[in-house]
Amino acid sequence: MSDAEQTRQNILTVAADEIHQHGFKATSLSVILNRCEISKGALYHHFTSKIELGYAVFEEIYTPMFLDLWQSALAVEDPVEGLCTFFTSMTDQMSCSEVVCGCPLNNLCEEMANVDEGFRLRILSMQEQLNQSIVDALEKINDDLRDGLALSQVSYFIVATLNGATTLSKSSRNKELFQQVIAELCLYIRALKK
Amino acid sequence: MSDAEQTRQNILTVAADEIHQHGFKATSLSVILNRCEISKGALYHHFTSKIELGYAVFEEIYTPMFLDLWQSALAVEDPVEGLCTFFTSMTDQMSCSEVVCGCPLNNLCEEMANVDEGFRLRILSMQEQLNQSIVDALEKINDDLRDGLALSQVSYFIVATLNGATTLSKSSRNKELFQQVIAELCLYIRALKK
């Protein structure tokens, strides 16, 4: 990797961390510059504005990390159990910072979706992608599922609940609350089967 | 109501609206001053700081509005149906601004809970209050419910899902998504019964 590309990646990584911790608006460019030990000129050489940097973080850091994570949970023989073990393992390996800071994508969604159209469309596209993945996975075992299920609706329900659980644990700083909601969510998911 | 009290209430109302629209940090005091047609001295006569104003909005505007709303849904003969009609009526009367801005308490929770301890504790206390109300309501019809339900867990699950649904519709600007999650939530709630 060239030096320039290295610099760019460094900026993206640090910016992703800062945005995760403090949100997009509250993220200060000067903090990123200090952490990267570069000048403002260097940053504006690689990115035309703060919001373009934000888009890049979203597309190049958050989105792939997020989709890969879900894909690994869904690409198993029984996606129902895949999701359940995925969720419960989240509660186990959830670090303290993750409890406090929440899901970076959920945070960005809350903060920026109704403020900036660029973010909103990117978030929306990713949500639809994720929803389709879940629906596809569930359709594969359609014979094992109850009749009359609206799979897309079910999928959105699952994602919404997971986001809500993250927010809940974030505000309460309480892993147990998250665990409880997840436990109930797993009950719901398993009840999808016949 | 005295003139001074009138001024105070006016500040609170306008601030509540601004915070709902733009979040706490992005809410500018000067905008509030303009809308209220008062000076900065007037505001700082009634409130010692921006954050104290925020606390007052939370306690005197958001909290009572919120709890009353839930209480009216729970204080009926069958709280299960009460909640379902409450949720579905939300989807109907949801104004455009509410879709875009989301639930003010949910927003504040997302934005401030992990930044300011004062907000966090207030949010936490309200969440516990709400959860207790739901649990109490459900316990009243315990005989009609399935055995082995963890009611507190169920209650947190419901609230988490509702919040997640709000966030989802906010980012997508799509009432239908909200409606779908709510429909699935009602299925879940009704399935609590025997």
Place this chain on the structure above:
DNA sequence: CTTGCAACATACCGAGCGGTTGGTTATGAT
């Protein structure tokens, strides 16, 4: 009539923000 305080108004402050400008250094093709 005056004195005191609540209820405001006006003007200003320092800090931090995103962004720009005008330069300097490193690199790679010719």
Place this chain on the structure above:
DNA sequence: ATCATAACCAACCGCTCGGTATGTTGCAAG
């Protein structure tokens, strides 16, 4: 060796922010 350009730096700009210091008005008690 030259030279354009990529890559980077330091200084500065305009602006808005929350907050403060000081001044003014009006009413109400003594």
